[in-house]
Amino acid sequence: MKRFATLAAILFMLVLPALAQDWIRTGTGVGGEKIRIAVPDFSANADPQAAPLNKTFNAVLFNDLSEAGIFDVVSKSFYPLSPIGGPADVHFDVWTAPPPNAAMLAFGSLGVNAGNLQVQGWLFDVKNAQNPQVLAKQYRESATDDNARLIAHRFADEIIFRLGGGITGIAETKLYFVSSRSGHKEVWAMDYDGAAQHAITHLSSISLAPRVSPDNSRVAFASFYKGGPNIAMWSLDLGRLLNFPSFGGTTLSPAWSSDGARLAFSSSRSGDPEIYTCDQNGNNLKRLTAYHGPDVSPVWNPRTNAQIAWVSGRTGLPQIYVMDSDGNNVQRLTDQGYAVSPSWSPNGQFLAFAWVRHYGPGAPGASDIYIMDVASHQWVQLTHDGGRNDFPSWSPDGRHLVYQSTRSGTEQVWTMLADGSQQTQLTFTGSNSQPNWSWK
Amino acid sequence: MEDQLNRSKLKWTLMVLAFAAIVVVGGCKKKEVPPAPPAAPPPPQPKATLSVSPESIDRGGAATLTWSTQDATTVSIEGIGTVQPGGSQSVSPTTSTTYRLTAQGPGGNADATARLTVVQPPPPPPPAKAPEVTDEQLFSQNVKDIYFDYDRYDLRADDQAVVDADAAFLKAHTAIKFTIEGHCDERGSTDYNLALGDNRANAARAALLKAGVSADQIKVISFGKEKPFCSESTEACWQQNRRDHFVFGQK
Structure with missing residues (x-):
């Protein structure tokens, strides 16, 4: 009962900004x-x-x-x-x-x-x-x-x-994801509704976590095609890989700033996985973190590009943290469990992420998708008791999320509204994961 | 007087000899046509037979060649040489051989052949040489993987002994270069597991360096949960996958 009251309070909290911002009312479908x-x-x-x-x-x-x-x-x-x-x-x-x-x-x-x-x-x-x-x-x-x-x-x-309050629809947007249906993990793309699924890369290696640039011209991802995992940069215009520096170590999870000027990523080039940023061509490397332990999955606040959310295992199990994009003002957002894969909403207000809240021996925890209000740390659970859910990614209109789920028995790409309704499976062949919603 | 008589006897003798010489020499110069020989019957064509028994032997075995000829003056067998007109001989070739007997006689030649098949036995086992152990075999015999607790990358107490043994071997074989692969179980997120696997691989690297292994020998790579050793969703299987796998060589 108490839990229900909490949830109701949070839903109410989510509705509040609806008075000022049309999209959240329509996005959550609560109250509006x-x-x-x-x-x-x-x-x-x-x-x-x-x-x-x-x-x-x-x-x-x-x-x-x-x-x-x-x-x-x-x-x-x-x-x-x-x-x-x-x-x-x-x-x-x-x-x-x-x-x-x-x-x-x-x-x-x-x-x-x-x-x-x-x-x-x-x-x-x-x-x-x-x-x-x-x-x-x-x-x-x-x-x-x-x-x-x-x-x-x-x-x-x-x-x-x-x-819809002057917010551009998403019917012409694309989803990028990883599919193993060719026998290797390659980068694939499809329309937002699951139509026109096609392979982008043919590297016959392991390619992971694709992220399309804000101008839809390039896809940055991590790939083992040259040995250890490093950032690969694919030109959608040229249909081939572009030169991109190799940073050494385990380098992965590149994420674009919303102006397309910089990338944030994780690299163990120093011997320990830390968060770095570089410009879009891989130059002007800056290291942001310095704690021992895994630091991965950085994402920029797309509204300001002044903050970065990421995942750190510095205290044990991975938790979601936020810092300024120069590495200052580190704040921990999640208080327990196993929290990974943040995605920052287009208006900068929310983080979506995957969370096993009650992780521990014997705990009935499942990995579900949550969204959290960055300012208040209030959160709402969007998926419930349906397999392992991970890698949420916001649609550019802020009304939808794409994510991966094993609820159908295999790892597949699903979409839902940002209030957790209208959960729809988009892929059915092979194993499909790590979806990323294009910016426009 | 007697002297004159002797001289006249010599004179007569010389004259006779001279005459005789003229007659003989003149007779030699003269072409003498021999009388046609009487029409004798032509000499018969030689005949020859050659056989070998048995017709097939194992390599190293022997067979007997037997031959007979008629009306031949010279008989030879290829590879053996001139032989009696009839006879037998033991042969022991190492490969299948066709023997050819040639009989030559006044009436011409005759051939006879016989083929002896030599069955090759399976090659004998190569001589047992001293076992040669490669560095790679030594490596896999001596360098053991280490295992981790869930979401941890620090070495467990029981792994320290394994690392010490690995280090002792690697310090004694400084020419060996190898790779430490960090692996994770299927639970948890793809990207986080790649970072965790990197921490695991580097934890082993740090322990080996501390134990005196040269940094030149070591390369590290993380596969996260991308290349599991075991694919069941059980703790036994997950434990198999939470490991640093030591691989000979560096790709």
């Missing part, structure tokens, strides 16, 4: 009312390519809005049967009355003409019949399934931006 939106299937023209592309488009758009975390998407079974292809087909009273009971309506048409895919989309505030149009967009790309998917993501992001 989600916008009820209806998304009837777009109407397709007679071109034989149009029907299959429209099927992709409708499924992706519906999923994007459902996953956004700010909508209560009306089930399609509640929709009127008459198709909608344009504003003239909208009957406001049908949509505002039960059962749809919608506040917003996203609709439009899709056509294929001479190999080009053309989509017209509208967003209507159906409760404002006098002046309903919130958004009208038109898209044109070559007629491929990928482009139907892309246009759906773009339209979804427009809607989310308009209705």
Whole structure:
């Protein structure tokens, strides 16, 4: 009971900033009312390519809005049967009355003409019949399934931006992760919804903890491909490794500052794993820590780049710490258990991390994902009793987390809203781990 | 008077001899056509047989060559030489051999062959040489891995004796270069375990250096939980994986 009271208090604490910051209200879904939106299937023209592309488009758009975390998407079974292809087909009273009971309506048409895919989309505030149009967009790309998917993501992001407090949606973001499905741990990428999974590296070695640069041009990761683990830098533009200095020892977990100028990482080049920073090309090395024992997994406060959170075993089991990015003002955030893998929220307010709170012989501890308010050290548990959960990474809108979990029996990549709801498995083949959400 | 008589006898003798010489010498110069020989029957073609018994022997064994010829004046066997027109001989070749007998006679030649197959026995075991122990074998026999408690990288008391024994061997074999691999069990996080494995490998390195082993001999690498020795989720298995593994050589 006491535990429940604590949790309720913390949830309340999380709701408070919602008054000032729209994203946390919508992100946690606690206390705030989600916008009820209806998304009837777009109407397709007679071109034989149009029907299959429209099927992709409708499924992706519906999923994007459902996953956004700010909508209560009306089930399609509640929709009127008459198709909608344009504003003239909208009957406001049908949509505002039960059962749809919608506040917003996203609709439009899709056509294929001479190999080009053309989509017209509208967003209507159906409760404002006098002046309903919130958004009208038109898209044109070559007629491929990928482009139907892309246009759906773009339209979804427009809607989310308009209705989600001016925060850009994540429908066009990517996830980078480690997959062993080729037989080696390689860096892979996929769309945020699990589509288009593909290998980035083919190093036939062990590659770990990829992190994409803020401009989406490079992926930094740790790899054994030259012997001991060292930082490898992959150019997504060139499709090959870039030169990057070898720091020696066990060097791993590179993390970008949000301006892309510097990297923080762990290296045992001195004989003991310590936290360092360097610039994006590996120059201007600075050592930040000096305690004996493991120091790993640094991440920058993306809002200021003035603080670094990391994991230290200086007192025994690993705990989450925070320091200034010059190494001063070290603070310990977690008070017990086994706490690793911090990820700093885009607004700088929260750390997500993996925690076995009650670690010890016989203790029924599981590794779960938690988020902690950095200022108050208050925390909330997001996953419960479902395998080993680790490596959370925030989405750029701060509403989602991607993480790895063994709850399905093998290590796989999952996403959820930042309040722990809508947990969704994205990978199913081989072992997939250490996901990282792109910055945009 | 008698002297004159003797002289006349000599004169007559010389004359006779001279005449005779003229007759003989002149007769020699003259081409004398011999009379055609009588049409004799042609000499018969020689015949030859050659056999070997047995036809197959093990290497080192012997076989008997037996031959006979007819109407031959010269008989030879390749590899043996000239032999009697008929006979037998023991042979002991080391590889399969085809014997060829050639019989030459007034009526021509005759050949006969016989093949003796020599079965190669399996090669005898190589002579037992003195066992040669490589540095790598010595290393694996003498240098033992050390094990750690959960989430710890300090050496346990029971590991100190192992490290001392490892150090004694390594100090006596300064040419040996080796790698200390730090390993962790599957629990805990990937990155943290790589750092922990690094601390474990460096803990062994520090202990070996303290015991007098040269730093030139040692390389360290951490594999974290990436290369487990044992893949079950049991404490026995986890203990196997929480170790410093000593590997001969440096990659």
